[in-house]
Amino acid sequence: MTGADGNPLLEGLDTERRAPPCALVVYGASGDLTHRKLVPALEALASDRRLSPAFALVGVARTPMSDEEFRAKVLEAVPKPSAAWEALVANARYVAGGYTDDATFEQLDRVLGELDEQVGTAGNRVHYLATVPEVFAGVAAALGRRGLSTPRGDDAFVRLVIEKPFGRDLASALELDNALHESFREEQIYRIDHYLGKETVQNVLALRFANAIFEPIWNRRYVDHVQITVAESLGVGHRGGFYETAGALRDIVQNHVLQVLALTLMEPPATIDAKGIRDEKVKVLRAIDVLRPDDVAIDVVRGQYERGWVEGAEVPGYREEEGVAPGSRTETYVGMRVKVDNWRWAGVPVYVRTGKRLPTRVTEVAMEFRDVPHLPFASKETRGLGPNALVLRIQPDEGIALRFGAKVPGQAFRVRSVSMDFSYGAAFLEETPDAYERLLLDAMVGDPTLFIRADEVEEAWKVVQPILEVWSDDATPLARYGAGTWGPREADRLLERDGRRWRNP
Amino acid sequence: MAESVAVHGELGVWRGEDVGLGQVLDALSGLRRGEQRTATRASVTNLVQVAAGEDEVARACTAVHRLGRRHPGRSIALLPRPRAEPSGIDAEVILHGSVHEGHPVWSEDIRLVVRGEPASHLDSLVKPLTLADVPVAVWWVTGLPDPADPLLRAAGAVIVDCATLDESQVGAVAALARRFVVLDLCWAGLRPWRQVLAGQFEVPAARPFVAGVRAVEVSGPTWPALLLAGWATSRLGLPPGAVRRSPGLTPAIHLSAQAGGRTATFSAEQMPGPGGSAIVRAWSTLAADGARDDRLTLPGDPLAWALGEALTHLGRDRTHGQALAAAVGFAG
Numbered sequence: 142m143t144g145a146d147g148n149p150l151l152e153g154l155d156t157e158r159r160a161p162p163c164a165l166v167v168y169g170a171s172g173d174l175t176h177r178k179l180v181p182a183l184e185a186l187a188s189d190r191r192l193s194p195a196f197a198l199v200g201v202a203r204t205p206m207s208d209e210e211f212r213a214k215v216l217e218a219v220p221k222p223s224a225a226w227e228a229l230v231a232n233a234r235y236v237a238g239g240y241t242d243d244a245t246f247e248q249l250d251r252v253l254g255e256l257d258e259q260v261g262t263a264g265n266r267v268h269y270l271a272t273v274p275e276v277f278a279g280v281a282a283a284l285g286r287r288g289l290s291t292p293r294g295d296d297a298f299v300r301l302v303i304e305k306p307f308g309r310d311l312a313s314a315l316e317l318d319n320a321l322h323e324s325f326r327e328e329q330i331y332r333i334d335h336y337l338g339k340e341t342v343q344n345v346l347a348l349r350f351a352n353a354i355f356e357p358i359w360n361r362r363y364v365d366h367v368q369i370t371v372a373e374s375l376g377v378g379h380r381g382g383f384y385e386t387a388g389a390l391r392d393i394v395q396n397h398v399l400q401v402l403a404l405t406l407m408e409p410p411a412t413i414d415a416k417g418i419r420d421e422k423v424k425v426l427r428a429i430d431v432l433r434p435d436d437v438a439i440d441v442v443r444g445q446y447e448r449g450w451v452e453g454a455e456v457p458g459y460r461e462e463e464g465v466a467p468g469s470r471t472e473t474y475v476g477m478r479v480k481v482d483n484w485r486w487a488g489v490p491v492y493v494r495t496g497k498r499l500p501t502r503v504t505e506v507a508m509e510f511r512d513v514p515h516l517p518f519a520s521k522e523t524r525g526l527g528p529n530a531l532v533l534r535i536q537p538d539e540g541i542a543l544r545f546g547a548k549v550p551g552q553a554f555r556v557r558s559v560s561m562d563f564s565y566g567a568a569f570l571e572e573t574p575d576a577y578e579r580l581l582l583d584a585m586v587g588d589p590t591l592f593i594r595a596d597e598v599e600e601a602w603k604v605v606q607p608i609l610e611v612w613s614d615d616a617t618p619l620a621r622y623g624a625g626t627w628g629p630r631e632a633d634r635l636l637e638r639d640g641r642r643w644r645n646p
Numbered sequence: 647m648a649e650s651v652a653v654h655g656e657l658g659v660w661r662g663e664d665v666g667l668g669q670v671l672d673a674l675s676g677l678r679r680g681e682q683r684t685a686t687r688a689s690v691t692n693l694v695q696v697a698a699g700e701d702e703v704a705r706a707c708t709a710v711h712r713l714g715r716r717h718p719g720r721s722i723a724l725l726p727r728p729r730a731e732p733s734g735i736d737a738e739v740i741l742h743g744s745v746h747e748g749h750p751v752w753s754e755d756i757r758l759v760v761r762g763e764p765a766s767h768l769d770s771l772v773k774p775l776t777l778a779d780v781p782v783a784v785w786w787v788t789g790l791p792d793p794a795d796p797l798l799r800a801a802g803a804v805i806v807d808c809a810t811l812d813e814s815q816v817g818a819v820a821a822l823a824r825r826f827v828v829l830d831l832c833w834a835g836l837r838p839w840r841q842v843l844a845g846q847f848e849v850p851a852a853r854p855f856v857a858g859v860r861a862v863e864v865s866g867p868t869w870p871a872l873l874l875a876g877w878a879t880s881r882l883g884l885p886p887g888a889v890r891r892s893p894g895l896t897p898a899i900h901l902s903a904q905a906g907g908r909t910a911t912f913s914a915e916q917m918p919g920p921g922g923s924a925i926v927r928a929w930s931t932l933a934a935d936g937a938r939d940d941r942l943t944l945p946g947d948p949l950a951w952a953l954g955e956a957l958t959h960l961g962r963d964r965t966h967g968q969a970l971a972a973a974v975g976f977a978g
Contacts, residue, residue, distance in 0.1 A: 148853070153966070195848055225940065232938070
């Protein structure tokens, strides 16, 4: 907001990324996500002066609580809250009730009206569903019945933020979308995949489209193959019960992996805005060759970890974890060969792997380039030379590494691969905003670029749906791998068959 | 000529008296080569400090090190001595090492005591020492640079601290800001006052009053008060006569406004905060209409914080320029 918005005193105060007056209504306000992620992110935004003084947090949950108790709970969620946050928490309100009870929304309507009057939230609302996904449709419908899904006033906005999972499969995802669209228009719906809020995921766009040197080689002519790794060293912990109903394919591949893949392989958008980026992502997702049932066994590996050693500690196997059935066939590892059938990427395999209890926590995209057409050195001189590779490390050690050949110093002419390593942490020592900070502010500002559109969700489900269907049959082999290894042997064979091998990140 | 090398853990120090710039450059690369480990040099800026005495150098270096995490880079401190002394340069180069997220990160401090004729040509010393491809900001720790100083031409941004100046120098600062990108630490330090006071007008009941401000009352040390008054009058299009100034220990600003036949006052004032901290509190007389107090905790090290703020916005600050131009109208 600047002078153009009627307050000339704001000019020069870097307010273009500042939320307008609004009420943020959090459903599941007494839950873990709210206190572990949302409240600390809001506090950080408040300390950074990104929230308007006319901001109000409204909690909705089943747990009975007064406004004062809710405010105290909100303040407790941050060890040393800033003065700016304390001032905003004074505006906070709480509504106790069932998520689909009309009485809850009647009371909510009254509270929001009071906040418009007293705090100046100007009829602007962001409804954030930090609840179990089973109630998404019910809350949306209740908001619609009460007229709370429609802005009251020409300049006001009403938005709905939901967290993944967006359905359990293609059919349930479409069903959820239909239910949401009964009360909200698509442009009001902000689907969060917190991966997209990570600074380094966004940086894939900067690397590709702000530099002249990468895009010309970003295609089938130069790239031999792509490897995408999303590895976790942790097991399922106390989430065994949830994980049994999800598995790595639903939990990671359908969203995080395919989003990273889309950003990496999409065509350059005309503009870096919501429509430009999301249109291009959808095109890539549509270009992915959807597997026929017979191909699933060839191109996809389903794995589950057994007891092993990770980072110096012995850890239980998946079937020994709390809440997991002793004979569970839920996958904790997926290795896949993905084909992107478009002009740019035809014939370039994209190998994807994700798993729990792998040796380390790492997310990276590696582009391995084709060999030179002719290597004018004796083979003994190039023993240590591998293909050129550009590695985009997304977490935890965000950066970019370029592998190329260099002469080993000395009389002999020996060429060896070296890595030129750029680390964001070492170049920009500034703290980067947490993913939730970024996404919450985007939702309030009204920038949907980093949120997932309905057609993206649908296309991503179309990619994994045939695999889910094949795997629903208990006859599909389940490869076992030791905790602390890079996955099952079958996943290695997936690449060996093509004369390639996985990188060790 | 005497030289010495010392290593403190990951740090290397080189000192030389009566040295040439080539020796300083050799020392820089020598210190890096001396380290067995490879490390990243974190560089987003070259920060040159021009100081009049040892105390100033120490004050500036402390501030630079405290902001190191936000703006890592090469720090070059220049201490020009009276021109009558025999020409010569005494130098100290310090290689700093730290580990950030598992990566060794290096940065360098260079300190030059410049005697005699070279003190008139500091630009010739700075240019070979600056890192390529990152901006050069030159900070005159106290006072203003001579407009003819050739070092100004080597500076992408000129940092001054108006709090070290006389009120009579307002015109000179305004003139400098018209020619160069000037980053004023005093102005940067007033950002919290501007933020919280501007925020008071965002509450619906207060919005009509922003166009109805008729009087500006400021108090506090000379320059903060001048800049706050200049800011408010330039932003709100008020004449110099709308300003009333009074002395005070800490900056404060009060705006009197009218709208819809009502009168309201909007204020921002520094106050003691919890645990010995200081806060800026903003409030208005519209509390009954939903306006709320706003508070912002001030940084513990205002100089380092203001320097970090200034370096974050390494471009021309139009709002500052207009505030200065307005301040010329009512400065003594």
